[in-house]
Amino acid sequence: MRQGAMQDYYIFSPWIRIYHWVMVACILVLFFTGLYIGNPFFIGTQGLEPTFGVNNWLSMENIRFIHFVAAYTLVASLILRIYGFIVNRGDRLLPRPWSKLYWTGMIDTQMHYMFLRSKHRPYLRNSLARSGYLAVYFMILIEIITGFAMYYMVEPNRFLAKIFGPLNNWLINEYVVHLIHHFVAWFIMLFAIVHVYMAVRADLIEKSGEVSAMISGVKYMGEEPADIEDICDARLKQNR
16 A cells, blocks of 8 residues: 555554444444335245244334334444544544635545545545535434434334434334434435545555555655644554
């Protein structure tokens, strides 16, 4: 990944990296099991109804169980994200709309992605990416809230009733909550597709280790990033 005098920057802690891959697995499981719960498109080879059938691994009971396990796992993994945010400055690369660099970086990056500029300034995480990641965190929060609101309807619980019960009434009824949950899930998947494309594109064009950074925690740059102050105390200073 290194070429010439490229400098390495340690950005992402193990906590956010673990959270990232747990989140990827959980979102994929939640999305496809959620599609099945909303519309059981495959009954199975035994001719059993999707709602019944203890021996049918595609029974609605089993799919719902997998969906709920993935949901609880995703919620629990947020602890890793929060802990990383506390202990590592590189895990705090979120948008700062009050700064000039955020807006100049947004224009700079968009011009490059629209092929109006051959390259953009080097960033540890550009303004467009920062905004996108914050948006996906917000969408995940919506999914958690609406998901528990619907879960409370099928698994009554006093604790869930106090926190999520009123939501079904605030949003007219459970069906509206279901629609919000469904459409936000599609927005998250669309974001994931664009995210994968942009990460691979950055790796191929900028050769910054964008993809491998979520495994090693390190990105590589030939010039000092414009937002280096965000992690200046975490910069790796190694002689290669």
